[in-house]
Amino acid sequence: MNAFTVTETWGHERFMSRCLELAVKGAGFVSPNPMVGSVIVCDGRIVGEGFHQRFGGPHAEVNAIASVTDQDVLRRSTLYVNLEPCSHYGKTPPCSDLIVERGIPRVVVACRDPHEKVAGKGIDRLRAAGVEVVEGILEQDALRLNEAFMKSHRRRLPFVALKLAQTLDGKIATANGLSKWITGEASRREVHLMRSRYDAVLTGSGTVLADDPLLTVRHAEGRNPLRVVLDRELRLPPDAAVFGPGAKTLLVTSNSAGGSLRASAFRDKGVEITTAGEINGSLDLSLVLRHLHERGVLSVLVEAGGRLSSSFVREGLADKLYMFVAPKLFGGDGLSSFAELGVVSPGKPVMLSFRETRCFDGDIMIEAYFT
Numbered sequence: 001m002n003a004f005t006v007t008e009t010w011g012h013e014r015f016m017s018r019c020l021e022l023a024v025k026g027a028g029f030v031s032p033n034p035m036v037g038s039v040i041v042c043d044g045r046i047v048g049e050g051f052h053q054r055f056g057g058p059h060a061e062v063n064a065i066a067s068v069t070d071q072d073v074l075r076r077s078t079l080y081v082n083l084e085p086c087s088h089y090g091k092t093p094p095c096s097d098l099i100v101e102r103g104i105p106r107v108v109v110a111c112r113d114p115h116e117k118v119a120g121k122g123i124d125r126l127r128a129a130g131v132e133v134v135e136g137i138l139e140q141d142a143l144r145l146n147e148a149f150m151k152s153h154r155r156r157l158p159f160v161a162l163k164l165a166q167t168l169d170g171k172i173a174t175a176n177g178l179s180k181w182i183t184g185e186a187s188r189r190e191v192h193l194m195r196s197r198y199d200a201v202l203t204g205s206g207t208v209l210a211d212d213p214l215l216t217v218r219h220a221e222g223r224n225p226l227r228v229v230l231d232r233e234l235r236l237p238p239d240a241a242v243f244g245p246g247a248k249t250l251l252v253t254s255n256s257a258g259g260s261l262r263a264s265a266f267r268d269k270g271v272e273i274t275t276a277g278e279i280n281g282s283l284d285l286s287l288v289l290r291h292l293h294e295r296g297v298l299s300v301l302v303e304a305g306g307r308l309s310s311s312f313v314r315e316g317l318a319d320k321l322y323m324f325v326a327p328k329l330f331g332g333d334g335l336s337s338f339a340e341l342g343v344v345s346p347g348k349p350v351m352l353s354f355r356e357t358r359c360f361d362g363d364i365m366i367e368a369y370f371t
């Protein structure tokens with residue numbers, strides 16, 4: 001990294017924060033691309049800004065550069081961007097070429113792009129043309145903002161977040177399996193917003209049978225994610241709400257059930273069916289995730305009951321947890337959020353690290369990462 005003073009670092013962080021603020025505006029619209037914001041600074045002042053607004057549209061740097069009309073100003077400016085400028089022809093020409101062409105002398109980048117076609121080549125291209133590049137400003141924030149994009153490119157698997165709503169005593173349903181309205185309206189709105197920002201929302205047959213959820217975005221603005229339902233034996237009724245209109249649904253079932261007569265009733269409704277192998281009598285979740293990655297799904301929000309949620313954790317496939325907690329008690333007979341985790345030694349629990357706590361009217365939402 002280049003040597004620069006404390007004042008310079010503070011200035012860099014201030015302008016990079018603005019890039020991150022702009023980048024978030026693309027949430028829910030740019031996937032499978034990353035969220036990117038860019039600002040152009042001349043003589044210590046922001047003179048131009050832009051962000052990646054929708055998949056297939058111009059990149060953040062292109063929009064920021066276009067917002068500056070005086071070409072001489074560009075030749076004295078620093079361009080800030082939260083992700084390394086691209087170096088390849090995709091849906092748009094390379095941003096690093098545009099920066100060089102316009103004579104921008106300095107670029108400040110938060111983090112490198114893991115995309116195999118970029119991966120340092122954008123920065124190399126700039127440096128080779130004599131552009132000064134500063135790296136690593138607010139890098140951790142930038143990596144977290146695009147956590148799904150980063151994981152998808154590095155691990156070839158979607159980013160998986162579990163979302164559950166529980167009482168203060170850790171129950172996700174009463175003893176008779178009823179779970180509707182544990183949390184309040186503000187929490188529900190937040191869940192709908194979350195859905196709109198994930199590429200897919202995934203649930204299990206147990207939840208569909210108990211709650212008949214729609215799993216669409218209704219209490220927030222945004223696009224509907226792909227609905228994914230895991231039903232090994234096709235025990236669900238084809239007229240369940242999740243197979244109805246509103247969004248696309250992918251039904252994952254076992255190899256044997258996929259070819260059965262029952263499967264055609266779902267296909268007739270426009271539901272796509274795919275099959276996965278089994279491990280110990282359950283669908284193989286890593287195969288399910290690999291299939292989703294191959295069809296361009298970067299992020300999955302799991303809204304399932306205790307069984308499926310526990311499986312994701314047990315198999316080390318969950319990255320993050322959103323736990324909504326309502327100030328209510330259901331008592332000992334209620335269903336526990338992770339009842340099937342099977343931890344026997346208190347010295348060997350599943351560990352998470354808390355990231356953030358937010359309040360939604362009377363509820364609390366804890367955001368934590370599996371470590």
Ligand SMILES: NC(=O)c1ccc[n+]([C@@H]2O[C@H](COP(=O)([O-])OP(=O)(O)OC[C@H]3O[C@@H](n4cnc5c(N)ncnc54)[C@H](OP(=O)(O)O)[C@@H]3O)[C@@H](O)[C@H]2O)c1
Pocket residue numbers: 163164165166171172173176177178179180182203204205206207208210211230231232233235281282283284285303304305306307308309311335
């Ligand atoms: N409060 C909340 O946040 C919340 C959220 C959702 C549900 N719930 C409540 O949870 C209860 C349902 O819980 P649940 O545990 O039965 O539902 P679930 O976790 O949604 O579904 C479990 C079912 O998914 C299928 N499945 C497929 N692959 C699996 C795998 N690898 N591992 C585990 N399961 C797999 C299994 O059925 P097959 O073998 O037949 O495929 C399994 O029985 C209901 O009372 C519901 O109201 C609460």
